[in-house]
Amino acid sequence: MEDIWVFIEQDDGELEGSSLEVLSKARELGEKYGYMVSGVLFGSDVKKLVEEAGRYGADRIIYVDDENLRIYNAEVYAKAMVELARRYNPNTILFSATRNGRDLAGRVAIPFNSGLLAHVISLDFDEEGRLTGRVPGFGGSIAAIVKCIDSRPQLATVTPGVFEAKTFDRECKYVEEKLEVDLTPDKYLVISREKSPVKDISKSEKVVVAGQGTGGELDIVYELAKLLNADVGVTRPLADRGLAPRDIQIGSTGVNLKSKLVIVLGASGAPHFVSGIKDCDLVISINKDADAPIKEHSDYFVVADIFKVVPKLLELLRGGGDA
Amino acid sequence: MVRVDFGNRERLAELMDREFYKCYQCGTCTVNCLLGDSLLVRRTIRHIQLGITPENGYIWKCISCNFCGAQCPSNVDIAHIFRSLKALKYEEKNYPEKVNEVLWNVYEEGNPLGSPKKERFTWLQKTGSSDEYDVLIYTCCMAAYDKHGQDILMRTAYILEKAGLKVGFFTDSSCCGDAVYHVGDDYFYEEVANQNAERLDGYKAEVILTVSPHVYHNLKNLYPRYNARISTPILHHTQYLYELLNEGRLKLGKLEARVTYHDPCYLARYNDIVEEPRGLLEAIDGIEFVEMPHSKRETLCCGGGGGGIWLENEEARDVTRRRLDEVAYIDTNVMATACPYCIRMFEDESKVLNMDLNVIDVTELLYEALVQSVKAST
Amino acid sequence: MLRNIIVLLKIVPKPEEVVFNPETKTVDRSKARNEINEADKNALELALKLKEKYGGKVITLSMGPPIWDKYIRLGVAMGADDAILVSDRALAGSDTLPTSLTLATAIKKIGDYDIILCGEESSDGGTGQVPPGIGGWLDIPHVTYVSDIVEISQDGWATVKRTIKGGHELVKIKLPFIAAVELGSNKPRFPDFRRKRWAEREFQLKIWSLQDLGLEPDKVGFKGSKTIVSELEEVKPAERRKEVLSGDLDELARKLYEILKENI
CATH class of the missing domain: 3.40.50.1220 (TPP-binding domain)
Incomplete structure (x- = not known):
């Protein structure tokens, strides 16, 4: 069975809520078209996060636990995602269109020559199984209906807030993956951060x-x-x-x-x-x-x-x- | 001991048309400066005489009211000196952040406010285009994007039409460039001036009319210095309406009001237009006209000129208030004037002060008087 | 001294002036005035500041029709030293994949670069995918949502300030890299109008075709794209009551208070 992946974003142990919205939407699409739904989570000491994410409609959560993945790093995350996707060949990878989600999706698209729909406000597959979404443009006044063609995986980032995160009472498997690629960053280092809690x-x-x-x-x-x-x-x-x-x-x-x-x-x-x-x-x-x-x-x-x-x-x- | 930097002095002298050589340092300017001690006018000129370029910062506070220049016993064009300094600082890229924003606004939207270009004439009801007009009105940005300003423009047009004239608006106008001139960007100003002059020449009109003394001054006096020549005569609306009045083409009814008149700097001091607006007010039966202590060429200032209105010039508010003090002193609640900057500045500040003051354009009183006469005749 | 600083400039119609025709389902850009994409202006400003501090040559690179000429010259008037426009009919219909490939190929042709800057996204398409994509094609690091480049050190690393949820982080990134600059992160300088005259009359804009880049036509345009637009639709604003309230301040406040009381 082919797979829809959802990148589950976390930052230093805190789940990004909008990833869960996308996961719940993927569940709906999975039911409708017969896809398996997998959440993909990168982080460090992620056991709790993985279990929390598993409640939002995934058949399984594939995760990589590594200190280098504790917070988002464009270089390291892209390496990890590309290797995993090569290993599993998912049909589709969805990202929440957060800063980090957009950053990662744009990079991952290149080695796969993938079509990538940007911050869609609706999401579906057409009769040929092509990922389809509405993409707002021109300051939001016009939307284009855009489809991925000839791509594996097909990619999309999803505007936060358009779908609802729902918990499902179903079984979820947890699959830990070890990567071959060295996850030590060598061109991109996050050296300090300054952030205060913001209300969504x-x-x-x-x-x-x-x-x-x-x-x-x-x-x-x-x-x-x-x-x-x-x-x-x-x-x-x-x-x-x-x-x-x-x-x-x-x-x-x-x-x-x-x-x-x-x-x-x-x-x-x-x-x-x-x-x-x-x-x-x-x-x-x-x-x-x-x-x-x-x-x-x-x-x-x-x-x-x-x-x-x-x-x-x-x-x-x-x-x-x-x- | 400070020694004269002759090289720099010559450079400054060229820039300022040698105006500062006339100064003998009496200090009348500093004493009279409406901005108090902010500008240190005499000292600034002394530095220039020694070939020292004044430091940046305070020169941007000058609102070019030229109150100092009007008092100067040696007739030094002090406003020109300060505007030249701004041009110098602009060239050195040494200017307040707001200047950058104002310039982009004029370039991209055709007005210093940054309001959308396409909304400049949304208020204009009829846009019947014609090739020939008796009067073509050049709107000031301040008026075109302001409800009160729009009223003034429409009422001016109404009065002119009642006098049997064919009136049009210069609808492909952009900013006259007043703000650009005063922040010192000569090259951009030259482009604005020439573009406007070229477009204006595409219209056939007997006269170009403006409700703004600033537009008037730019088109008439500054554009030619930048090789932008307009073949049609340019008049301020008070001048033209006064002509119509004298020709007996304005029928005015009666209005009961105690009214004073504030001379805008760019009408009175820069262009010596002081009798026309007064003539118009005095022609309205029932109006009790009162002068303020400072009037005509000795007029005070609203604080909005010289780019001041766009640059968030906090000191200029003192200037506005000083004029409002005089209004309060003569005890009237109608202040007529003839400039969109003055109207905006006084309206805003009198609201802050909770004054019961009606700031209006001369044209609005004429309009009311005209309506009265129409009513009386029907 | 820095090697080349390349700034990607896109020319976009002013969003508020674009008209959608619901019958033909097409976007009419013809009546809209164009402008340099706002965030790209922020990128150019940042590039010019870097040049002032570290030296180097600022080169703008655009991909679009020849009518962009005028706006690209405005970038030169702002201070860019050189400008290149990649223009070829075969590029029409390119989505982000061939767009990033074409720009990456042009960047290689310019060569000798240390930093590539662009706006975080464009106001018309607004995908934000091109910067990481170019990083991918060139196999250099990318960093997005950059509000400033704080320092470039001798050892070939830069420190950049990147906006994150709830604040910012400092990222050390190895040269050469591509950075997407955040919209509104600085105040773009007003063009020098003396330089603008030169830019308009004497400056020679380089126009490169696909052939100049050595790119096959089927790698770009509709053929090279992995997405297609099947339809456009207008996003209608919700119907609103548009009830205007004005007049006495006390009454207005009272009215507002009542409306609020009813609705909360």
């Missing part, structure tokens, strides 16, 4: 988004988010200025929100941004420019200076608003 806002129910119009003064944004029990996101220019991490940047080069409520403060509505809020239930935006394009993408469009109206709103939210 792609699944937040409520998000307050700060745009250029805030001028980078985010106090009222955080205050509003706190009172609403919401998370904070930003548009690209603010992330460019280093005022917020890229992980909370909304839009086609960042996170796509699926929130029940999003409040957009001072964002004009550039196409690359609005594609990130198109799946939200209710969009309220506040902008002092009555003609800002964000109007077209809002349920409620409030024409006002955010620095004047938001403080008043904060007061109401604090005071219970019945006064």
Whole structure:
């Protein structure tokens, strides 16, 4: 039976949630077309991770346990993936379109001369077994339906957040592999890291988004988010200025929100941004420019200076608003 | 002891048309500078006289209001000296980060704000193109992308049409280049100026009209220095409307208001246009016109010129406030002016100060008076 | 002194000006103005900074139609020393695989390179796959999501800052390498308009064909691609109420408060 592989990303012992979404989707495709579904996990001391990942729909988890694989390394991971794929000849390898997933997929495609679908938002096989997906382009306003042809393995990266991670009550096998290739990096060394925990806002129910119009003064944004029990996101220019991490940047080069409520403060509505809020239930935006394009993408469009109206709103939210 | 660097002095002298030699260091400029001590005008000129290029940084604060120049007993063109310094610093690639952004915006979107080029004229209802106009309006970026500015443009057009004129907008315009000129990029400015002049010559019009003193000054006085010549006469709207008034072609009704007028630097000091806007206001029956302590060539400044409006010039807010203090002093809540920069600066700052002040263009009062007269006659 | 610094420049239509025709299911780029892909400008800026610090020659490399000429010259006006355009009808329809092969072949032809820089992805296609792909074809290390190149040391290693989830890491990478530069990671310098005049009037842009590269036509274009686009569709924005609220600030705040109360 042919195999669909899903690269299960982990970082220093922490599983990347969006890989599990892809794994659950692979399970669905496996059932539909009769493929075996394998998760492929690289890491160091991965026993627990492997068992956790196994719950999301895999028939087996193939893993390599090596200190050199503890965190992502472009050189080492590509070597490992290429050797494993040569050994098993999977039909398809799927990656979550995280930074590392895209990085790895782009490199692995070359030695196999593989077709690679980029950050798809839907995934299927056609009648000839060709991997098929929707690929958004032009800032998310146009999607192309793209297929892999004459490729083994066929590859795709999957946009995080489009599929749901589900646990399955089924048996999963765990296969540890030893590689022949030397995994000691010799051209690419990660020498230090600086990171703080970030909340994955792609699944937040409520998000307050700060745009250029805030001028980078985010106090009222955080205050509003706190009172609403919401998370904070930003548009690209603010992330460019280093005022917020890229992980909370909304839009086609960042996170796509699926929130029940999003409040957009001072964002004009550039196409690359609005594609990130198109799946939200209710969009309220506040902008002092009555003609800002964000109007077209809002349920409620409030024409006002955010620095004047938001403080008043904060007061109401604090005071219970019945006064 | 500081010795004169003759070589550098000559280089600076060429750049500044030898203006600084006229200076005898009386200090009137520094005393009068609207930015307080930020610019150290006299000292800067002294350094130049010694052949020392002033250090970078503070020169970018100059808003080219030329209040200093107007007071100078030796008639030194101080604004020109400072703008030349900016050009020098630009050439050395020694400029605030914001300058880079403004230039890209003008290059890519045709305006310093960075607003999409294709949205420049979305507010324009009818775009009936014609080959010939009596009046062709050149919009200022500030007006084209601002609701209030758009009103001013439309109302100006309305008044002109009521006077029986065929009015068109210069719809393939981009920025006049004022911001580019003031950040000192001469080569880019030359390209902008020539491109605009060439496109303007593709229209047939009796007169090119602009609601911005900056556009006016660029087209009329600066473009020719960069070999960009426009064959059609260029007028500021207050000049042209004043002509129409004198020809009896504006029928104005009555308006009750106590109004003052703020002279934009580039109308009053740079181009000596002071009587026309006043003439227009005084022609409206019922208007009580009051002058502020500083007016005409002695006018204060909104703080927005010389590229200041684009460069996040915090010190310039003091300049804006100083003018607003005078408005408060004469106790009026209608301030007419005739420049999109002035309107934006005063509107924004008066809101911050919670002032009850209506900042409007002269044209808007004329429009109201015109509407009154139409109402009265029906 | 560094050897050649090669910057990949792609010219893209402004995304907001691209029109989709739902009937013919085609993208009309003809009315859209073009621009240098934004992230590629960040790559060029980084290259120019490296040159200022370590020396070397900055060469831009593009693959596209001859009409890109004007934009490539803008890159020269920004400070690139040389520019090459790979242009051949047979390249039409290339997906990322033949694109990275073609660019890698051109890079070999330029030769003598230490660093290859490009934007993390392009705003039209936006796959981000070309940089690792080129690394693969050239068998050199690649590094993606780079916000800065901190140092290049004498022993032939560079230290780069790479964005990761929740922060960044420093990666030591051996020269020569290819780096994909993060969008918005620096402020690209405004072109020097005196140089622009020279770039437009006197600079000789090198145009290479497939033959110049020694590439067989069936390795590129539609034939060399391993993916096909079967259809295009417009991603329609969700229908919104678009209710405009304006007026008195207190009333607005009150109204907002009520809407929020209803919905949370």
